[in-house]
Ligand SMILES: Cc1ncc(C[n+]2csc(CCOP(=O)(O)OP(=O)(O)O)c2C)c(N)n1
């Protein structure tokens with residue numbers, strides 16, 4: 050098929066052959082439980098699994114840093130689940146447990162100036178991007194200390210300082226935005242500043258989002274306009290209770306969809322943070338150099354339910370256990386220990402550190418005040434027009450701030 | 466003798482769909498997670514088992530695609546029921562549901578109708594944030610060619626949904642996540658409720674409260690509160706906003722001389738503003754004050770609980786509006 054010619058990396062069907070995997074990590078030993086088989090079980094035919102030919106050089110410090118980031122995300126998410134049970138968090142809340150290697154590895158593979166945009170399962174991306182866990186937690190608590198002053202919630206994490214352009218609640222909504230962020234970067238560099246484009250954008254989406262029209266329009270635009278955006282499909286095998294093959298054509302080879310738009314497609318093992326980093330680094334470097342889009346079928350798994358109210362009846366315990374054996378944290382832990390870079394003691398210290406950080410975030414969020422009522426009416430416009438005068442008096446009536454009031458009694462006035 | 470039984474709103478919806486599917490093979494259900502998962506909100510629980518996968522169909526997350534598909538199937542003579550997990554997600558299907566369904570009959574000079582029912586959760590579900598809390602009646606009631614039902618209780622939900630499915634025109638059926646667990650009396654025997662018939666659910670003499678959907682319950686609370694102050698409210702559940710039974714509201718306002726319209730959608734160009742405008746026209750000489758309106762605040766829906774509560778219509782705001790509308794009492 051045509052897309053084969055566009056592949057960067059050689060195909061390797063036996064995952065355990067790659068220099069990046071550690072056969073001892075997560076108990077992968079018998080051929081019957083190789084990574085490919087695990088993926089095949091959930092995603093269908095895994096013959097297109099691609100891995101880099103050689104490991105990128107990764108320092109121990111980096112690996113330890115990623116390890117800690119993944120620990121942090123997991124601990125954070127566990128505390129979120131607890132806080133949700135305690136009703137400190139409301140609405141929909143989707144945790145990232147199992148997928149940590151994706152956000153951490155991808156974020157590490159690009160520069161801080163490179164924009165990131167994602168869907169509603171966004172806490173991991175926010176933390177990996179450098180958002181203070183306090184601000185992330187407080188947002189979910191609906192407190193003014195949250196990254197959006199408590200106005201966005203779990204699904205809508207934004208952080209301008211860290212170039213995080215949002216979690217987005219509508220499936221697929223972020224995919225054209227991702228193209229737009231990259232378009233914007235390129236336009237600024239090339240048209241306004243007269244230099245070469247310097248940034249790539251990362252746009253994360255779930256496998257379920259592949260079936261939104263917006264995604265396909267965005268892909269075509271990205272291909273057509275040479276937009277340096279990388280679509281990272283966090284392929285966890287399910288959209289809610291729908292196994293990927295029940296909802297998506299060519300589920301075993303999603304990169305064929307990219308081929309249709311003339312976009313390079315890659316398959317990456319999203320359960321191995323070092324591999325994610327190595328693959329994504331090469332993809333991002335190429336994307337930056339050529340100013341072209343890319344598409345990544347990032348194979349991962351969510352350990353928990355879709356949201357807080359999902360009993361996961363659509364899959365088996367055995368399947369979950371298989372993936373838990375390939376746990377991204379467990380794998381890196383084994384690897385670091387085997388290399389003598391992590392001891393039981395240093396691990397304990399790290400875990401304690403992370404627990405303290407998250408506990409502090411919770412305590413801080415508990416203390417953070419609820420947003421003042423004035424916040425309800427702030428941030429609608431950069432240049433507001435007229436005051437808000439109550440529920441039956443839209444702001445766009447306009448101008449009343451500087452005019453003698455024509456209004457009669459209104460509920461809001463009585464209330465305030 | 467009819468046994469009086471109480472069932473949940475979600476069960477009423479399922480009964481309506483199942484009964485109509487039993488009597489008419491052209492009726493089928495499609496949407497995200499409706500079959501194997503038994504519905505994201507368990508409305509279609511057990512329907513896959515009864516009707517099979519050809520008639521209870523799981524779709525990918527492709528609202529534009531499956532809404533359009535349903536319209537095509539309806540043009541072919543079928544009677545699809547499309548479940549939007551939330552009406553907030555119908556926005557990605559805006560073209561088929563607003564440009565195709567309501568206009569097909571007209572554009573084709575009467576040749577092709579669209580007997581399709583789109584249904585799902587509408588309004589704030591509770592801290593779902595700006596993208597997931599749409600009250601789409603504010604947008605869609607502006608469009609000619611669609612009928613819009615917004616039932617507030619299980620009895621109405623069942624009777625109106627059966628009418629919707631049996632009809633020959635496109636219907637937007639707006640439910641509420643917050644009411645799916647509400648119980649109410651629903652008779653065993655079959656009944657249908659025609660569109661365009663409001664229901665006076667509490668009679669009173671001093672002020673008319675007109676509403677639909679979930680805020681009807683807030684109106685009842687407010688009416689209870691006002692009664693303590695000696696102000697008697699008449700509460701009208703409009704049940705459908707297209708068609709709009711303005712006659713029932715007008716008759717009431719002619720009696721009470723005061724009117725408060727409660728509408729969870731935004732105020733600017735809303736069904737609430739339409740009701741108010743029509744009441745002003747028909748009751749100009751009967752009103753002692755202008756028609757008051759209680760809506761959601763004119764801002765995107767906030768996430769924080771305290772802000773969201775202040776954003777939404779509630780009994781307190783309605784009571785304040787009643788007090789203001791009846792200032793002369
Ligand atoms: C347009 C739209 N339709 C439906 C939904 C409801 N919904 C939220 S998440 C989800 C499943 C998405 O699955 P996937 O894209 O695979 O992401 P994952 O949850 O696995 O991270 C659905 C159907 C939505 N938010 N937006």
Ligand SMILES: [Mg+2]
Pocket residue numbers: 255256257283284285286287288289
């Ligand atoms: Mg998924």
